[in-house]
Amino acid sequence: MNCVIIxxxxxxxxxxxxYISKLPELTLIAAFQSALEANRFLQNNAVDLIFLDINLPDISGIEYIRTLNNPPGIIMTTAYPEHAAESFELDTICDYLVKPFSFHRFLKAINKAKNGHRKTMDQYTTMEEEASIFVNIDKTLHKILLTDILFIASxxxxxxxxxxxxxxxxxxALKTWIEKLPDEDFIQVHRSYIINCKKIEKIKGNLVFLNGQGIPVGRTYKPQFRKRISLG
Incomplete structure (x- = not known):
């Protein structure tokens, strides 16, 4: 995938x-400090993916996207998460990275872009509807609301x-679901479990309870989990 950074x-x-240099499937062909600098280049060169900051001089990243007739895939980058809702109104958005972001989070965004995702996974409903996902079991597709998910066990x-x-x-594979589910609601707490943070009832020792069921929090995942729920 040919990439450009703005x-x-x-x-x-x-x-x-x-981060791009770590992934052989990505080729960085240009980098710019403003959308206006990049504009002529993008009109004359084939690009698969743009890493686009929102707060740019002269014209914002979101405003610039709206000027493009056939934009490539775009991964937004910004230090201001409050712009996320506005940016996801645009169909060309693959993902939204809030600075500073880790390589793990960067890789997740790339996987979405490689699969041709827009806004979120293609299995999800539109943003106007309640988010859901379909699972295929015995040749039957079951629609599951993300808000109904308690946890995923492997x-x-x-x-x-x-x-x-x-x-x-x-x-x-559990890894597949780590990539599918939105970071803001779900977190891996054990090598065999992902939980919905919004469904946590209580925490006792190394167990987190969801709908009365205790899920173990692994030692490796405990610091990240404690940070997520603001326990330091």
């Missing part, structure tokens, strides 16, 4: 360049999706 902050630009090659309305077990 970022006016040099340290942030260097970070994206460094056992060898099987996944069990535990929801408020029941359990769904099928062949899949």
């Amino acid at each position: 970022e006016d902050e040099i340290p942030a630009q260097k970070l994206v360049k460094h 056992d060898r090659n099987y996944i069990t999706l535990v929801t408020l309305k029941g359990k769904f077990t099928f062949i899949d």
